[in-house]
Amino acid sequence: QVQLQASGPGLVNPSEILSLTCTVSGGSTGSSSYYWGWIRQPPGKGLEWVGSIFYSGYTYYNPSLKSRVTISIDTSKNQFSLKLSSVTAADTAVYYCARHVFRTRFDPWGQGSLVTVSS
Amino acid sequence: DIQMTQSPSSLSASVGDRVTITCQASQDIRNYLNWYQQKPGKAPKLLIYDAFNLETGVPSRFSGSGSGTDFTFTISSLQPEDIATYYCQQYDNLLVTFGGGTKVDLK
Numbered sequence: 001q002v003q004l005q006a007s008g009p010g011l012v013n014p015s016e017i018l019s020l021t022c023t024v025s026g027g028s029t030g031s032s033s034y035y036w037g038w039i040r041q042p043p044g045k046g047l048e049w050v051g052s053i054f055y056s057g058y059t060y061y062n063p064s065l066k067s068r069v070t071i072s073i074d075t076s077k078n079q080f081s082l083k084l085s086s087v088t089a090a091d092t093a094v095y096y097c098a099r100h101v102f103r104t105r106f107d108p109w110g111q112g113s114l115v116t117v118s119s
Numbered sequence: 120d121i122q123m124t125q126s127p128s129s130l131s132a133s134v135g136d137r138v139t140i141t142c143q144a145s146q147d148i149r150n151y152l153n154w155y156q157q158k159p160g161k162a163p164k165l166l167i168y169d170a171f172n173l174e175t176g177v178p179s180r181f182s183g184s185g186s187g188t189d190f191t192f193t194i195s196s197l198q199p200e201d202i203a204t205y206y207c208q209q210y211d212n213l214l215v216t217f218g219g220g221t222k223v224d225l226k
Contacts (some may be wrong), residue, residue, distance in 0.1 A: 047208075047220075105168045
């Protein structure tokens with residue numbers, strides 16, 4: 001079955017760029033059947049969709065984050081990535097990657113990667 | 120943006136109780152609503168999609184209903200392993216928003 005694993009630095013300095021990569025196994029990011037998405041969850045709080053990408057590179061983002069977010073895909077490595085610029089403490093969160101089925105539901109999810117923004 | 124108002128934010132119930140959570144959309148989202156379960160320290164898990172469809176492998180004590188702006192998620196007989204936080208998620212107009220979550224614990 002499809003499994004996703006997010007990875008990247010656990011600590012980022014304020015004003016710098018947060019970078020995460022999601023590696024997919026048991027499925028292909030080159031499939032035309034699915035999008036691939038990022039969702040974040042600040043400690044003790046709810047879920048916030050960040051954005052999603054199609055194998056072609058088409059992206060769409062949460063309007064509240066759009067000016068700072070870039071999601072890219074590398075189908076040869078079966079990975080997709082998130083970059084969030086000009087981070088502040090408010091960007092501290094567990095970042096989840098997930099398969100975005102027909103741009104509707106997220107299933108399955110990766111285990112999550114905690115990123116703390118602090119100097 | 121479409122806002123999702125989920126209630127209650129928390130509830131306590133006994134094993135065997137019927138548990139009901141509601142989610143209200145700020146505008147008509149047809150049946151474009153999903154429900155997730157999140158246990159502490161774990162990633163969310165899809166339970167119900169498109170308002171009432173049970174994901175494969177999910178116990179039948181979980182169910183969903185509703186359309187338009189008002190949706191309901193029900194656990195027919197609460198089990199100890201159902202202790203978790205539950206979230207609704209809408210995907211109308213291709214943008215995604217989540218409800219604030221409902222934490223369910225044992226009385």
